[in-house]
Amino acid sequence: MASLGRLTALFLGAFGAATALTGYASYSASRHTIETLVDRRLDEVSRALLDESLRGNAGAILTRISALSAQRETGDLGFELLDAKGQRLGGNVTVSGRVPPGFSTLADGMLPGTATFRMQRREAGGGLHLVTLVETEPIDGFAAVWLRSYALGFGLIVIIVVAGAVSFSTIVRRRISELRTTAEAIIDGDLTQRVPVEPGSGAFARQAATFNRMLDRIAALVESLRHVGGDVAHDLRTPLARLRSRLALIVAETPTPELEAALDQCDKMLAMFSAILRISEVEGGERRTAFRPVALAAVASDVAETLAATAADSGHVLTIGPLEDGAVEGDRQLLTQATLNLVGNALTHSPPGARVAVSVTRAAAQLVLTVEDDGPGIPAAERATALRRFGRLDASRHCPGHGLGLPLVEAIARMHGGTLSLEDARPGLRATIAVPVA
Structure with a gap:
């Protein structure tokens, strides 16, 4: 079974991995949602500019571009009209390099001296193509803003979880240490030791109380057995000592091999009872x-x-x-x-x-x-x-x-x-x- 410290480390590692994965998924989903909204705006603006009356009419499209460029709410938008060969006909921006059809991100060097842009190239009738760009600098700053918010929100959660895990590990480790100390004292023969029970009716207190009741029962049984062995040895040793004394007197008066052998057996039995009493005394721990x-x-x-x-x-x-x-x-x-x-x-x-x-x-x-x-x-x-x-x-x-x-x-x-x-x-x-x- 893994140690408590290892289990705590595994829990914190799993929590950290889950937190990082959740953060990545949250960032990716938020980024994708913002890009979808930007692409939707590009699509709506380009559709509004290219209504059916302007399709294929380069002059009218350029006039509309000039009018939109003068509006304040479209100041972050850029337009460029291309002919069938991809040559620039006009607009308020100049994009160098080939612009792929559909939505794309402006590559480095395509619009020197500008911020990052998202762009769309769509067919404008008569072989013409309209390139619409929108500045994404606020979107690019989203990562830093999101990271600060994530670090603040999830950081507090991580701190709380780590503090809780460490506190729980410390409490459990202390309880285990108290239990181990008591068990070691019991092993050493001190049957009076008990696990400390803190006030309250928590799980640890109930566990300690149950363990102590078990120790009380074991101590009572051991004490009973110890007294039985000691009492038997003590009660038998007294009449045996009297028997030995009488045998010794008889042997002194009438020595025979049989009586001497009986006396020797008495000595051995007395030595055995003394050893039993000695072991009981030692196991009692009074000394x-x-x-x-x-x-x-x-x-x-x-x-x-x-x-x-x-x-x-x-x-x-x-x-x-x-x-x-x-x-x-x-x-x-x-x-x-x-x-x-x-x-x-x-x-x-x-x-x-x-x-x-x-x-x-x-x-x-x-x-x-x-x-x-x-x-x-x-x-x-x-x-x-x-x-x-x-x-x-x-x-x-x-x-x-x-x-x-x-x-x-x-x-x-x-x-x-x-x-x-x-x-x-x-x-x-x-x-x-x-x-x-x-």
């Missing part, structure tokens, strides 16, 4: 109010230092850098959690001896935290599954887990106005969090 400038390079460095011993114990090579300076508006604890999850995933899902690299680079107006490994990676067709809650890639990841690590990272990135991307490192996986610079 945005505590955002502060955070140096992403410092976060990456701290995480790498924290996991250095773990990486060494598992036989991995953990490298750090480059680390470019820059800060983002965010929650340091959540950004640390996201980085820990990415590095932890890389260490868990890559074989011993694999390399895991952590870096922070700057790209345009974003800081990009990258965690890259040379393990088995994630096939492109399964990356969407990896980002889905409880998404498991058993075909390529044979390690235990609950499938909530990457969804939590994505929720944290989205909360900070950024994105999480999974790419092929050839070999291995490259996970990047891109967050706007503060």
Whole structure:
């Protein structure tokens, strides 16, 4: 679909073309009408001069020409009588060159020192021909007069239409900008944002009100789902924690492999519920109010230092850098959690001896935290599954887990106005969090 600016330009271009075409048609029609009236006058004057009593009588025709030339109302008319050979017999003008039969426009040089004329040559009896001319200088000035009138009249219309189109485009662009700003805030997790509704019952106000009602409904549904998931996880976590405590006491008194396995399962379930509650907390957006400038390079460095011993114990090579300076508006604890999850995933899902690299680079107006490994990676067709809650890639990841690590990272990135991307490192996986610079 064409952009609003392009549509406005197309409309103005079409209007301008229509205006120019209308002007040309109006000028041509007016010019043709005036020429028709001039030719009609020539015809009437020449007919009146050549009545039946004068046809073929050169002397009487010349006498009539002299009498008409003396009249004030015919001062702009010229007459010339020609014989059968086209030789001049007399008249009050002398036209050089051949005059074609019928109506024509006096060519340059045919009547030196004069203005533009329209002329008619007609048969006058006895082989004689009468050439009648009328000055068209006022008609030739019609173009300038018409152009001034057209420019004044249509110019005002063009100005009004252009101003209206630009104003309409500005209003629509502002409304779209308000809608886009609200939508971006909703995407970032702030479900409280709404489109401004200006007073009045216009189409834009009704549209904004309808959109806001839709957002109210979506927010209510999302909040309900979030509370359901959080409430279930919270309610189950309490009895599960009690069960774990009792199992721990039993294992301490009577350790058996079955009881230890049950205790391990309890720990995994508690970790899963904690992750669910953490995601609900992040998606709620309450922690945005505590955002502060955070140096992403410092976060990456701290995480790498924290996991250095773990990486060494598992036989991995953990490298750090480059680390470019820059800060983002965010929650340091959540950004640390996201980085820990990415590095932890890389260490868990890559074989011993694999390399895991952590870096922070700057790209345009974003800081990009990258965690890259040379393990088995994630096939492109399964990356969407990896980002889905409880998404498991058993075909390529044979390690235990609950499938909530990457969804939590994505929720944290989205909360900070950024994105999480999974790419092929050839070999291995490259996970990047891109967050706007503060």
